Amino acid sequence: MSNLSAAKTAKEFSLYRIEKILDNSSTDFDLFITLESHFILYSGNGYKWNKDELNGLLQAGHDSLFIRNIDLTKAKMYETITALPSIAKDLAPPERIQKIEQIGAQFIKCLHEGELTESTVHKAESIAKSMVECVAEDVSCVKFLSGLAEHDYYTYFHSIRVSTYAVAIAINMGLTDRAQLENIALGGIFHDIGKKDIPIHILNKAGPLTPSEWKVMRSHPEEGHNQISESVLSLVPREIILHHHEKRNGSGYPHGLDRGSLMVEVQIATLADIFDALTSSRSYQSKRTKYEGLDFIKHKLLKDDVCPDAFKALVMALAG
């Protein structure tokens, strides 16, 4: 490479400080070193780091590597995700589920605001795993979810709670397969991802939506499903994203599927979604208690909209 082309290439790179890389994390972007003005790949996408190597680089005087400028947004996402606190396993389920709710909501905020990277998907999987472990240990821990619904954070807290309620319903319906439960949890985490591009004034509108605003709002299941490919999430979470607004009598959207065509995992997530929406306060409704939420579903939605077995399982998780 001539000096001229090396100098031109250098404009495409920025320094990336080693201290930003955490032990036991994977960077989902390439990092380079330079040798005689040439950029040489040091660690490829997905490289797993450990502290010995990081210390070795620092001790050898390399306090920075180089990153392509086009990868800077991925790096920002990596830093945000790795900075989230981890979930302490030694806490009892009621306290642990509250931590998962807090950290999960912060994570889902990143998911809605940033780019979907491998770090993001790994973090979602690890939150889903911790949640399933916690709820399987004590299903009644869902009673300790906060119901918190800060204005701009509504969708993030809502999504992590939908995920948790869905796992509790599934366990009480007798589902025991961990992979299936983790997929349900992932479905809850991602179910409203299609809302990320809906303007906040429509999402939080206090009055009724106009027909055109309603059209935008109803597009979120398909928008979300289009954003997430099969290589990122498997069938169950993708079905939850696409069909969580369907109703068992076929009057839901986007496809008007009925009880015969909807996967049980989707029907579980739909009930969890409705229950959390009813029991959180939002700009256009004040919060119902958990009892009032269940009572509303029983009298207004059980006949046509939601799965009776899932409803019974939710009541069992919250009773006592």
Ligand SMILES: [Fe+2]
């Ligand atoms: Fe939704």
Ligand SMILES: [Fe+2]
């Ligand atoms: Fe939702």
